[in-house]
Amino acid sequence: MLGLTLKEVSLAFREGKISPTELCRKCLNRIKKTQRLNAYITVTEEFAMKQARQSEARLLQGIPKGPLDGIPFAVKDNFCTANIRTTCASKMLKDYTPPYNATVVQKLLDQGAVLMGKTNMDEFAMGAGSTDGAFGPVRNPWSYSDSYRTQGGAASDSDWVITGGSSGGSAAAVASCTSYLALGSDTGGSTRNPGALCGVFALKPTYGLVSRHGLIPLVNSMDVPGIITRSVSDAAIALGVLQGIDVRDSTTVPAPSALAELPEDFDVKNICVGIPKEYHAPGLSEETLAQWSRVADLFEKAGARVEQVSLPHTQYSIVCYHVLCHTEVASNMARFDGLEYGHRSEMKSSTEVMYASTRHEGFNDVVRGRILSGNYFLLKQNYQHYFVKAQKVRRLIADDFRHVFGSGVDVLLTPTTLTDAACYHDFTQEDNRTRSAQEDVFTQPANIAGLPAVSVPIALSRRGLPIGLQLIGPALEDKKLLCVAQWVEQRVNFPSISDCDNTQESRKDPGVTRREQTSAI
Amino acid sequence: MIKMLAFQTLRVVSLEILGSSCNLLANNVRSITKRCSPRSLQSQILRPLSSHQHNLKVPKVPTWEHVPEEELPRPTKIPADLVDRLERLALVDFRTQQGLECLEKAIRFADQLHVVDTSGVEPMDSVLEDRALYLRDDTVTEGDCAEELLKLAKNTVEEYFVAPPGNIPLPKREERAAILRHSEF
Numbered sequence: 001m002l003g004l005t006l007k008e009v010s011l012a013f014r015e016g017k018i019s020p021t022e023l024c025r026k027c028l029n030r031i032k033k034t035q036r037l038n039a040y041i042t043v044t045e046e047f048a049m050k051q052a053r054q055s056e057a058r059l060l061q062g063i064p065k066g067p068l069d070g071i072p073f074a075v076k077d078n079f080c081t082a083n084i085r086t087t088c089a090s091k092m093l094k095d096y097t098p099p100y101n102a103t104v105v106q107k108l109l110d111q112g113a114v115l116m117g118k119t120n121m122d123e124f125a126m127g128a129g130s131t132d133g134a135f136g137p138v139r140n141p142w143s144y145s146d147s148y149r150t151q152g153g154a155a156s157d158s159d160w161v162i163t164g165g166s167s168g169g170s171a172a173a174v175a176s177c178t179s180y181l182a183l184g185s186d187t188g189g190s191t192r193n194p195g196a197l198c199g200v201f202a203l204k205p206t207y208g209l210v211s212r213h214g215l216i217p218l219v220n221s222m223d224v225p226g227i228i229t230r231s232v233s234d235a236a237i238a239l240g241v242l243q244g245i246d247v248r249d250s251t252t253v254p255a256p257s258a259l260a261e262l263p264e265d266f267d268v269k270n271i272c273v274g275i276p277k278e279y280h281a282p283g284l285s286e287e288t289l290a291q292w293s294r295v296a297d298l299f300e301k302a303g304a305r306v307e308q309v310s311l312p313h314t315q316y317s318i319v320c321y322h323v324l325c326h327t328e329v330a331s332n333m334a335r336f337d338g339l340e341y342g343h344r345s346e347m348k349s350s351t352e353v354m355y356a357s358t359r360h361e362g363f364n365d366v367v368r369g370r371i372l373s374g375n376y377f378l379l380k381q382n383y384q385h386y387f388v389k390a391q392k393v394r395r396l397i398a399d400d401f402r403h404v405f406g407s408g409v410d411v412l413l414t415p416t417t418l419t420d421a422a423c424y425h426d427f428t429q430e431d432n433r434t435r436s437a438q439e440d441v442f443t444q445p446a447n448i449a450g451l452p453a454v455s456v457p458i459a460l461s462r463r464g465l466p467i468g469l470q471l472i473g474p475a476l477e478d479k480k481l482l483c484v485a486q487w488v489e490q491r492v493n494f495p496s497i498s499d500c501d502n503t504q505e506s507r508k509d510p511g512v513t514r515r516e517q518t519s520a521i
Numbered sequence: 522m523i524k525m526l527a528f529q530t531l532r533v534v535s536l537e538i539l540g541s542s543c544n545l546l547a548n549n550v551r552s553i554t555k556r557c558s559p560r561s562l563q564s565q566i567l568r569p570l571s572s573h574q575h576n577l578k579v580p581k582v583p584t585w586e587h588v589p590e591e592e593l594p595r596p597t598k599i600p601a602d603l604v605d606r607l608e609r610l611a612l613v614d615f616r617t618q619q620g621l622e623c624l625e626k627a628i629r630f631a632d633q634l635h636v637v638d639t640s641g642v643e644p645m646d647s648v649l650e651d652r653a654l655y656l657r658d659d660t661v662t663e664g665d666c667a668e669e670l671l672k673l674a675k676n677t678v679e680e681y682f683v684a685p686p687g688n689i690p691l692p693k694r695e696e697r698a699a700i701l702r703h704s705e706f
Binding site: 292 | 573575576578579580581582583584585586599607608610611612613614615616620623624626627628630631633634635636637639642643644645646647648649652654655656657662666669670672673674675676682684685686687689690691692697700701
């Protein structure tokens with residue numbers, strides 16, 4: 001039951017095969033069993049059971065609110081949740097309990113979805129590993145899968161691999177079947193990156209399509225709430241609920257259409273798939289490259305037009321992102337001064353000293369480093385040279401995409417990450433800045449240009465770990481992008497983690513049989 | 522034995538590919554090489570030998586252009602007075618020499634922007650620049666929640682947030698270090 005998709009569970013509720021309270025209890029038990037993953041910072045057990053009982057009552061009366069009624073979901077700990085602490089995985093907000101819900105959280109609660117808890121992340125979403133948070137690193141559930149244990153040659157428990165980040169807890173929650181849906185945030189790839197490394201579907205919608213109200217900001221001009229699910233159609237259901245104008249976020253845009261169900265038999269014959277040649281970056285693994293080529297073949301064989309295209313400024317995109325991210329971080333983090341909310345230092349010889357020591361105590365090295373470099377780029381003598389220069393490069397990158405989509409390309413196919421998940425021990429050998437520069441290399445251009453993008457799980461690597469590919473679409477073409485993503489999903493037969501649920505007949509040990517298909521390249 | 526030899530040749534080729542890729546992600550390349558255990562390196566090398574036909578539209582080798590060091594400005598060194606100024610502005614401290622090196626590396630990374638010709642290009646600060654955004658009427662629709670918000674603060678009196686004495690500049694850097702060292706949780 002836990003391994004089903006949201007859609008399947010919703011149906012099981014209506015058929016009386018399981019009740020929301022039973023399912024909620026199962027998920028809570030599974031959270032306990034998978035505690036070593038460190039996917040959750042806060043588990044909202046009581047609140048979840050209360051919601052599940054209410055949902056059950058509605059179902060019994062035959063008046064469920066919709067497809068999300070009774071569905072367990074998780075929320076990254078940088079979305080505000082009323083009366084539930086929201087920490088951003090930082091000492092700065094360790095005891096912060098917001099008085100309101102983020103719009104996206106409120107919309108899911110209004111649909112009767114059941115909040116299981118708040119998920120772990122990199123501090124203030126600054127990172128690409130979910131290794132740099134005040135509550136410790138998140139472990140990738142695939143670290144304990146049969147495929148990794150036997151094929152990957154993992155010798156001991158210390159060989160566990162990272163989830164990617166910064167929404168690693170959300171991806172781990174969905175991959176380990178403790179939630180059917182999780183919210184992440186995506187500024188430079190923070191939803192797609194862990195989605196790829198944890199073998200789940202991840203959607204970063206068009207900038208402005210989903211409200212940011214109540215999402216603690218990282219980079220206002222790029223932040224987008226992300227959706228993580230185990231299937232494309234589940235993400236479409238969630239996007240249908242979440243999208244649209246929010247009077248509390250002036251950067252939201254009207255949804256182009258009500259997002260109804262995706263067609264099961266989408267035809268790719270009439271679409272053009274672009275392969276941007278600059279997305280073979282240094283360090284791309286042979287295995288990811290092989291999967292990229294394989295999916296390009298799938299499209300070609302099905303009659304789609306596949307074309308190599310060029311996005312000439314791609315290699316400078318990560319540099320542009322680096323400068324814009326650090327400058328907006330410097331400005332956004334100014335709000336944390338100890339006065340109105342969050343941590344406050346005991347030092348009180350002056351206001352300035354209190355500010356400085358509060359921030360010294362509250363922020364980790366990564367956050368402080370970005371605030372300092374952001375301030376450097378914004379100095380009067382550097383403002384034009386770095387900040388405005390980066391904004392100009394931003395336009396060139398956005399124009400690259402505009403030209404390609406203007407030339408008839410419907411969707412771009414690229415890798416999501418350079419490699420499969422690294423071992424924690426290896427990952428932490430390099431500093432956060434270096435890691436972010438590698439990990440975000442394929443994902444942040446879509447944020448710079450505000451475009452919708454997804455990561456679809458494709459196959460397992462020789463180490464037995466997930467490999468994902470990315471699809472990028474034109475602005476506000478989220479639905480078409482999801483249709484193409486579902487078409488890929490239907491053809492690659494990506495395995496679910498085999499230890500997911502031992503009570504399930506239909507998907508018993510899919511890890512073995514399906515894996516043989518997917519790695520036969 | 523022949524197999525072994527073939528293996529070694531391939532290994533050299535593969536490392537050369539990694540080594541010759543552009544310096545944009547110099548650290549990246551090094552770490553990727555480092556990350557590969559002998560085992561995963563083998564599997565990467567073995568991959569080209571598999572029977573799968575590579576799709577010709579997918580580039581087979583990295584396409585990034587090498588950025589020569591001489592095209593970049595001279596590396597920035599942060600003088601002591603600028604360290605002090607940044608710490609005062611940012612209200613965070615570098616903590617260690619390593620923190621300062623981190624800034625210098627971040628600047629070096631950013632320097633690559635200067636390779637890009639942006640003459641005549643307008644800066645872009647929002648992707649929504651081309652449309653009118655929704656504005657609601659300029660009337661109060663919510664509020665009256667002062668008490669709720671004041672509850673979040675550590676120190677308040679009536680309806681005021683309380684701050685320590687103001688208008689006192691931060692002490693000199695050495696004294697600052699001592700203050701911050703003692704302010705732990």
